[in-house]
Amino acid sequence: MAVAREAAGPQTCRSLTAHYFLRMNASQRDFWTSTARTSAGPNLKEWLREQFCDHPLERCEDTRLHDAAYVGDLQTLRSLLQEESYRSRINEKSVWCCGWLPCTPLRIAATAGHGNCVDFLIRKGAEVDLVDVKGQTALYVAVVNGHLESAQILLEAGADPNGSRHHRSTPVYHASRVGRADILKALIRYGADVDINHQLTADARPSFSRRLTSLVVCPLYISAAYHNLQCFKLLLQAGANPDFNCNGPVNTQEFCRGSPGCVLDAVLRHGCEAAFVSLLVEFGADLNLVKWEPLGPESRSRRKVDPEALQVFREARSVPRTLLSLCRVAVRRALGKRRLRLIPVLPLPDPMKKFLLYE
Template sequence: LGRARAGPLLGSLPGNCPPVSGFRFGGTPTVEIGRGSSSSERTRQGNPQRRINEKSVWCCGWLPCTPLRIAATAGHGNCVDFLIQKGAEVDLVDVKGQTALYVAVVNGHLESAQILLEAGADPNGSRHHRSTPVYHASRVGRADILKALIRYGADVDVNHHLTPDIRPPFSRRLTSLVVCPLYISAAYHNLQCFKLLLQAGANPDFNCNGPVNTQGFYRGSPGCVMDAVLRHGCEAAFVSLLVEFGANLNLVKWESLGPESRGRRKVDPEALQVFKEARSVPRTLLNLCRVAVRRALGKYRLHLIPSLPLPDPIKKFLLYE
């Protein structure tokens, strides 16, 4: 095999990029070309713009994936930016259905995630993968990454997996709250992420605006987000937020909730008291109006509230700021 230098096509490479097969970062990259290949074949094989999206690179997890996927995993923001400029497709998935953005979020690399989002990466990841960037950021409490995802239009509910226009096996009814970002942020007591999701329009009852089959929920599992918050022993602040954002309190069989739930963690006494008071006292007209206005706008138009011809205090009120 002979070696054809690809330097003139790629230009200067960042010196601290991770090593990948077919490219030698930190020096002059090389591409293997058969000595007996025709001129057109050499061009096809040696053109980095064509090869840059090939899943011919093996990472430490023994998964064939693209150079962009490896750079995002390692958090090399300059390499991510460079590869995108050279034509790398941002939403290609590996054999697990993971996008470069998803692995950047999983590994906690905010800079790489922002670069990918600015380049047009789908903030929801891929429908071929059960988890999403929003879900993982909510689970580990990375509010900074969650803010970036929301700013670029990420779905804070799980509707992109549940919408009826998607064919099976990727479309399904909600039969467990475990898949919901709002639920997982409460389960791990990540209050800041919990509030960010609600501010962005997450459904406070099921974290889903699609089909819900409560009869199909696992026996003994929480029947709604408020139920989950109480069962997991979350602080009173979680309950107060759900009440403020219009959660349906009648979905919880609160009579069966005591200081200690069967097979569960202890229910926070203060949180339970806040819930019972909210059930017994009607909500203010001011609170009901805010919930009604936000629902009328819909979660995909909430970001337009700052541009409305309204006084700043009202805008902040509608945004829960």
Template sequence: MLHLRPAEDDEAAGESLQLNRAAARDDHFLLQGLLSQERYRKCINQRSGWGVPGTPLRMAASKGHLRCLQLLLAHGAEVDSVDVKAQTPLFTAVCGRYLSCVLALLRAGANPNGSLRNNSSPVLTAAREGDAEILRQLLRHGAEVDARSKVMLWTCGVAVCSGPLYLAAIYGHLDCFRVLLLYGADPNYNCPEGQVGSRLAPARRTVLEMCLRHGCGVEFVRMLIEFGANVYLPTLIIEKSTKQNEALELLLRERSCPRSLVSQCRLSIRRHLKQVKRMQAIDSLDMPPRLLNYLKHEPMR
């Protein structure tokens, strides 16, 4: 294998740094001029810079500089390059809430789930930040709706796997909560078997129970029930001091009344769509708009 001599290595690092600086300043014309030269194009995927060294594409994505990002992609920038923290350009664009850059990266073939080596993911980040449109676009492009963080949270004395539904609920992002459910998020989301030690296994909590414990409001509880949450799963001890009276009353009413046939049919169809991986393409299904609205929990006009 050929190795760069130190002088050549320094020169390449300098050229990569110039690309990074042009992307950081959103200097589209300077970046275009640099990339017209072969020696700069060779460095397009090299990481450089202070702090968290990254590629020029990562820099453009993290700043929301769409023209520079598109130019770099057109010249062969690696769309899923990762920095030292295993963050992809898409992940940084989601963190910055730059929808136009997110769309450009997804259309260029970026993995909507980010890197497997990252503790978080674009979906988890969008759900936490409350950006419903970015979240919707990620899911439309095939992102995992029940993405699991590799970091366990401790709340109410138990270990909780902080999935997208959980994050959207505790941060109060009802629009994101609904988007996740519409794209097939499991309303009974919970820590999977084996995720935590046997000592903690009896203390695992469903999203429904965590919504009640955190005071997320009756809207979150009603939506979970509407999308098929098992109302008998929560083991919540109802105390007189709870501030969740309205949500608890709703839960108890649902426990005493069976679901309607219309509701059960819709849930069955949606479960099948998720199994055959068609949930993200629900709008393109060949059926009357009235039935599509029914499947999307919208008014049947």
């Protein structure tokens, strides 16, 4: 390793280290970070800087650009970026005054929610989709920290609304989990995939590609699990699959293990209100995916079932859907979720547009 480091140079080795860090799963990263703490001793911050910063240590002492982004000092940013030496470092990852992981100034400003600084850095040439060593984009950390203004600025600047493929969560997933309907609306408006699977793809070879095939990676599921009804409806309106199940249309193994096999099953198991079931019925969920026989409040595996939600489900199973409802579902499926946003500009009467949009 020492020979390779000497031959490749410190910059190349840092890049390779960061590349392999991105490919680790969560447990591997925790183990690796724990090992790093042991190896680095008390000065972990300097060790991280040595491993992941974009320049050797002797060139990383001046962190004024990153510090200004952290505190939201727009005047200092303006002053510094008048100099070519700082303009050339606008996308540099460095450890700043209060941070442990090397980040770009844009990522730091987005984390803190300084929208004016985010906007200024972008106009000065900051790349919006650069990732940190965790695979997080500036947009993702803005969403995680609940900064709508910063998220909107990044989206307007062309940030990928789905975040990075190197990170196992997405902006849509996080917004759905915490119930930030305002942020979720912005993400959907800029084309976020509401059914996205979390995926790590280091390269094109199948041996290095891993897809997480569990219902819990579905934004629709997580919004229901946390009882965020508004987010749940927004996702369905944007074309989320009401029968989303990575493992197939009917996952009988999940049923046998007592785990939810589809979104409707999960909604009932988690004791969600009747409104969740009603929405799934309206948006065309397949009611036959949920086993009928064991579905009762007395069932041990389903003891959280809301009685009203169960009643709505049973009534929907016993009464055929109206032709009007079936037509709406069929039209939306024919359009596809990518084209649902075009419904408002179709040459149709306004009542029909609202009907197709579930408004």
